[in-house]
Amino acid sequence: MAANGAATGVLLAAGRALGATWADLGLSPRHLSAGLRAGGPPSVLLAAGWSAAVTLPGVRPLVADARIAGLGTREVAAQVLLRIPLGTVLWEEVAFRGVLPAALRAATSPRAATAANAVLFGLWHVRPTLAALDANGLAGRRAARAAAVLGACGATAATDLLFGRLRRGSGSLLAPALVHLTANGLGTLAAAAAHRLGRPAAAAGRRRGTGL
Numbered sequence: 001m002a003a004n005g006a007a008t009g010v011l012l013a014a015g016r017a018l019g020a021t022w023a024d025l026g027l028s029p030r031h032l033s034a035g036l037r038a039g040g041p042p043s044v045l046l047a048a049g050w051s052a053a054v055t056l057p058g059v060r061p062l063v064a065d066a067r068i069a070g071l072g073t074r075e076v077a078a079q080v081l082l083r084i085p086l087g088t089v090l091w092e093e094v095a096f097r098g099v100l101p102a103a104l105r106a107a108t109s110p111r112a113a114t115a116a117n118a119v120l121f122g123l124w125h126v127r128p129t130l131a132a133l134d135a136n137g138l139a140g141r142r143a144a145r146a147a148a149v150l151g152a153c154g155a156t157a158a159t160d161l162l163f164g165r166l167r168r169g170s171g172s173l174l175a176p177a178l179v180h181l182t183a184n185g186l187g188t189l190a191a192a193a194a195h196r197l198g199r200p201a202a203a204a205g206r207r208r209g210t211g212l
Helices: 002-017 029-053 074-107 110-124 125-134 142-170 174-210
Strands: none
Touching: 002 074, 029 142, 029 174, 074 110, 074 174, 110 142, 125 142, 125 174, 142 174
């Protein structure tokens, strides 16, 4: 979190040194209300989706994440209130929806800049995807592992296109940041809830299996 926070500051300083205005970087106060209007509705829909996923027993196991299973309440709160907003969302939004697009647009056409940004955001998620596969025991065969990584990279590249549209349409990083924070923050809470709700069912299954 500290490293990403420092890197965010360096990126902003670099963007400003290259001549980008705060509006170019999506950080103009004038566009905050537009960012809230653009990012609010999809964030609400995402929140409803996470709630439904935890509520439905058939979907709940898909939400579970072994990386969250061992965390206590304080650790989950630290993830949701500190690490995700400051260590992930702030860094990625400034980097991939703020400074990098401005630099790419200055060097190439808008369409090429959009495509390059999406590819880079997808590649940025190779290592987290591999870590998630290993943590959840889904490493599998090399071909399946490669397919999972490619799928995750494609999904995150598509996410960048969506976030980029929110950013350009509203003029503010607040729009994609709200959706990003809802996806990651409530996703973590949903994973924690899925594990906690799944424990009684698992315990009951073991008791039935042993005749207790």
